[in-house]
Amino acid sequence: MCCAMKSYKKILSKRKGSVRAQGRILFCVSLFILSILFPGISSQGQVFPYPVNPTLPKGQPPKRPDNVYTSTNSVVTVSWWDSDPTDQTQAIQAALDSRAQTVIIPYVGREWIVRPITVVGNQEINFEPGVVVTAKKGAFKGPRDCLFLAQNVSNVTFRGYGATLMMRKSDYQSDAYEDTGFRHVIGLKGASNIKILGLRLASSGGDGICLNRGSKKQPCTSILIQDCFCDDNYRQGLSIVSGNGVLIENCIFSNTKGTAPSAGIDVEPYLIEDVVANIVVRNCIARNNAGSGFIASVSNLSVKSHDISILFEHCYAINCSESGLRVRAVNNNRRPRGRIEFRNCVCEDISYSGAWIQFEKVDSSLQIIYRNCKFKNVSRWRNQNPIGLSLLGKKPNQQFGQIEFIDCFVFDKIDRPFLAIKDEKGRQGVYDIKGSFTVVNSHGPKYDAQIRDTVPFIATRYLSPQ
Numbered sequence: 001m002c003c004a005m006k007s008y009k010k011i012l013s014k015r016k017g018s019v020r021a022q023g024r025i026l027f028c029v030s031l032f033i034l035s036i037l038f039p040g041i042s043s044q045g046q047v048f049p050y051p052v053n054p055t056l057p058k059g060q061p062p063k064r065p066d067n068v069y070t071s072t073n074s075v076v077t078v079s080w081w082d083s084d085p086t087d088q089t090q091a092i093q094a095a096l097d098s099r100a101q102t103v104i105i106p107y108v109g110r111e112w113i114v115r116p117i118t119v120v121g122n123q124e125i126n127f128e129p130g131v132v133v134t135a136k137k138g139a140f141k142g143p144r145d146c147l148f149l150a151q152n153v154s155n156v157t158f159r160g161y162g163a164t165l166m167m168r169k170s171d172y173q174s175d176a177y178e179d180t181g182f183r184h185v186i187g188l189k190g191a192s193n194i195k196i197l198g199l200r201l202a203s204s205g206g207d208g209i210c211l212n213r214g215s216k217k218q219p220c221t222s223i224l225i226q227d228c229f230c231d232d233n234y235r236q237g238l239s240i241v242s243g244n245g246v247l248i249e250n251c252i253f254s255n256t257k258g259t260a261p262s263a264g265i266d267v268e269p270y271l272i273e274d275v276v277a278n279i280v281v282r283n284c285i286a287r288n289n290a291g292s293g294f295i296a297s298v299s300n301l302s303v304k305s306h307d308i309s310i311l312f313e314h315c316y317a318i319n320c321s322e323s324g325l326r327v328r329a330v331n332n333n334r335r336p337r338g339r340i341e342f343r344n345c346v347c348e349d350i351s352y353s354g355a356w357i358q359f360e361k362v363d364s365s366l367q368i369i370y371r372n373c374k375f376k377n378v379s380r381w382r383n384q385n386p387i388g389l390s391l392l393g394k395k396p397n398q399q400f401g402q403i404e405f406i407d408c409f410v411f412d413k414i415d416r417p418f419l420a421i422k423d424e425k426g427r428q429g430v431y432d433i434k435g436s437f438t439v440v441n442s443h444g445p446k447y448d449a450q451i452r453d454t455v456p457f458i459a460t461r462y463l464s465p466q
Contacts, residue, residue: 184209199228232257352388
């Protein structure tokens with residue numbers, strides 16, 4: 001601004017009246033006005049890609065300086081670090097290691113190609129719209145290599161509306177790689193206060209997102225996953241192995257295929273010490289998966305484990321090759337406690353049962369509730385039933401806990417019972433199952449013999465389709 005004013009006075013005094021002088025006057029005055037309106041423009045007329053942060057040194061060079069900026073309220077962009085166009089791992093990792101409050105991964109018109117990236121705490125990673133971060137071909141040979149790994153860290157936000165994080169699923173299925181199912185796009189291990197917002201997470205060698213225990217067996221806590229799209233992943237769209245206080249909402253989990261279970265979402269603790277508490281999945285879609293839509297598999301927990309609390313609410317499973325809403329509840333007399341609920345969920349065009357519950361015949365206080373759920377065109381295989389219960393133990397149980405269906409609807413076109421109990425060993429029956437169904441089927445009522453004889457507390461209303 002000062003330079004513009006001096007030039008303006010000099011031109012007035014020496015070349016007053018000339019056409020050239022008038023042009024220079026106009027240029028200098030314009031530059032003066034622009035410098036006020038747009039402070040990001042330098043005296044050389046260059047436009048900075050981002051607003052200058054006052055906490056950073058003046059004249060910030062595009063290359064990474066010798067000293068790493070450590071200010072807790074700084075903003076850095078990855079483009080300030082030199083990088084090889086075929087491998088930008090070092091640039092992204094250096095930007096994260098600067099511990100700036102915000103790291104911007106800018107759109108530069110090409111992919112950011114990387115090897116495994118380690119996330120640090122107390123940071124927001126901002127992926128600009130259009131950004132694609134891609135796993136480097138031939139890398140990720142480690143059986144648990146993740147595109148982004150956040151282990152034992154806190155206060156991290158992945159913000160990426162319109163951005164994609166992508167791996168190379170087909171490569172990991174080749175003979176050059178060990179088949180593990182643990183190469184995730186984003187792996188969280190014992191992390192806390194994490195937000196994942198607006199990202200597309202695709203083509204992993206494991207899960208789009210996986211929440212697992214940390215180095216001290218601590219669960220992931222205070223996790224928000226919102227507006228994400230997990231597509232074409234190898235094992236699951238999203239897995240929760242150990243988490244307490246997890247909200248997943250407005251997300252899509254599609255085209256999971258590669259290795260079992262191949263579900264949209266699978267809540268499946270492995271160890272007795274794992275925690276699946278205060279888990280809420282809301283307004284999510286699971287579609288076109290080779291496995292189930294939504295799974296709660298808690299058979300590895302016991303009476304010594306933390307109480308279970310899992311809620312799927314307003315979720316939609318469509319065109320999945322196995323069951324829609326699946327629960328595997330109790331195993332080997334471990335008797336976990338707590339509650340699993342599906343509330344206001346819809347299953348449509350599912351190959352196997354819309355609701356499928358598997359359990360051993362043992363005593364347990366675990367509650368399994370399906371509330372106001374709707375099942376349409378499910379169990380497309382004729383030897384299946386829209387609602388299925390599979391009993392795995394030899395002995396009849398005195399008190400299984402509570403399996404309850406509240407105001408559920410079944411829309412079916414096949415002449416078969418809408419609910420069947422498959423007693424794999426002994427046909428001894430089950431107790432403490434109750435519910436209320438409305439069944440729409442032009443073939444009229446048809447009951448499974450076991451249900452009529454041993455489960456009298458299911459009220460059913462049959463309707464003909466209009």
